[in-house]
Amino acid sequence: PKTVFSGIQPTGIPHLGNYLGALANWVKLQNGASPDDRLLYSIVGWHALTLPQDPKALRAARWEMLASLLATGLDPRRSIIFHQDHNPNHTELAWILNCLCPIGKLKRMTTWKAKLAASRNANDESEVDESLLNAGLFTYPVLQAADILAYRATHVPVGEDQQQHLELARDIADSFNRAFPKPKKIFPLPQHMIPPSKRILSLRDPSSKMSKSSPDVQSRILLTDEFAQIQAKFRSAVTDSQLGVTFDPVNRPGVSNIVTILATCTDKSSEMVAELYTSKGHAQLKMDTAEAVESLLRQPREEFKRLKSETGYLEEIAKEGARRAREISEGTMTLVRSQIGLAQST
Ligand code: TYM
Numbered sequence: 001p002k003t004v005f006s007g008i009q010p011t012g013i014p015h016l017g018n019y020l021g022a023l024a025n026w027v028k029l030q031n032g033a034s035p036d037d038r039l040l041y042s043i044v045g046w047h048a049l050t051l052p053q054d055p056k057a058l059r060a061a062r063w064e065m066l067a068s069l070l071a072t073g074l075d076p077r078r079s080i081i082f083h084q085d086h087n088p089n090h091t092e093l094a095w096i097l098n099c100l101c102p103i104g105k106l107k108r109m110t111t112w113k114a115k116l117a118a119s120r121n122a123n124d125e126s127e128v129d130e131s132l133l134n135a136g137l138f139t140y141p142v143l144q145a146a147d148i149l150a151y152r153a154t155h156v157p158v159g160e161d162q163q164q165h166l167e168l169a170r171d172i173a174d175s176f177n178r179a180f181p182k183p184k185k186i187f188p189l190p191q192h193m194i195p196p197s198k199r200i201l202s203l204r205d206p207s208s209k210m211s212k213s214s215p216d217v218q219s220r221i222l223l224t225d226e227f228a229q230i231q232a233k234f235r236s237a238v239t240d241s242q243l244g245v246t247f248d249p250v251n252r253p254g255v256s257n258i259v260t261i262l263a264t265c266t267d268k269s270s271e272m273v274a275e276l277y278t279s280k281g282h283a284q285l286k287m288d289t290a291e292a293v294e295s296l297l298r299q300p301r302e303e304f305k306r307l308k309s310e311t312g313y314l315e316e317i318a319k320e321g322a323r324r325a326r327e328i329s330e331g332t333m334t335l336v337r338s339q340i341g342l343a344q345s346t
Pocket residue numbers: 005006007008009010017018019020021022044047143144145147148156157158159160161162197198199200201209210211
């Protein structure tokens with residue numbers, strides 16, 4: 001049987017990239033799972049702390065994210081849905097894994113390198129100042145590895161941007177198994193599962209991915225956007241000056257991104273959609289895509305509106321999710337503590 005684990009940061013309403021690249025896929029996995037598969041989906045509040053967060057906004061975002069996960073179709077009877085910060089096993093294991101993970105590996109993470117590049121000394125480009133970046137940003141991927149390994153997960157559905165973190169998690173699992181093989185190797189090496197819409201791009205700048213942090217709100221479609229907003233955002237999406245539609249992500253990233261979105265919404269391949277639109281204009285492609293996105297998001301949007309004020313219900317789901325998650329991770333931690341010599345082996 002499989003154990004599926006994935007996580008999402010509570011940093012705002014999920015966008016279309018999160019939806020197509022992760023959440024829709026989580027639901028698909030849930031609905032296709034066999035009865036003895038285990039599915040765990042976590043709202044990772046500790047990861048969010050690596051960037052400055054307003055406490056009030058963070059508190060709200062945690063509940064909004066839980067409502068979003070339920071609204072997209074995750075079913076608490078089938079999937080364990082919980083707040084990472086409700087299970088201290090994650091931070092305990094992260095510490096242990098930190099002590100097995102070479103600094104050199106963390107320095108090679110592209111997410112870390114991007115943070116470093118952003119903190120470059122304005123006067124001297126060659127001088128990189130890491131001394132002001134917080135240590136959490138640096139060890140972020142180790143906490144992510146702990147999230148996965150605490151449940152001895154075998155499958156991790158994520159978008160392409162998380163691929164390197166996943167490779168590190170495998171690496172760390174392997175290091176632990178080699179360092180502490182007795183009486184048995186504890187961790188399976190988790191496999192990543194990357195969906196076809198692994199990287200949805202910004203609608204305003206197709207050289208970057210759609211993200212929660214871009215200051216341009218027109219660059220992303222949110223789960224809560226109404227049809228009129230979805231249409232307006234696609235209308236103003238940046239494409240190119242070439243006539244017609246082709247699927248060519250390298251030379252025509254803007255058009256190809258919209259093709260990918262339409263393809264994912266209608267369960268076709270991007271090539272097939274491009275073929276259908278070869279002689280049609282960009283405006284037609286954009287408006288048809290807006291409609292396809294609307295029919296996909298309408299139900300989750302309405303469900304989100306209904307759920308977000310059901311605080312009692314949400315609290316109950318979170319509490320039960322945390323209880324079930326912890327039951328599983330305690331099993332792992334008992335083995336881990338015993339194998340490394342921190343507790344009496346029985
Ligand atoms: P986060 O919160 O940035 O994103 C959640 C999920 O959405 C995917 N995603 C995208 N997919 C396609 N196109 C996009 N533009 C796009 N933007 C985001 C991400 O790949 C991700 O699957 N570090 C993780 C959270 C995490 C985690 C974990 C994931 C913590 N622990 C353990 C898996 C397993 C993150 O920041 O995701």
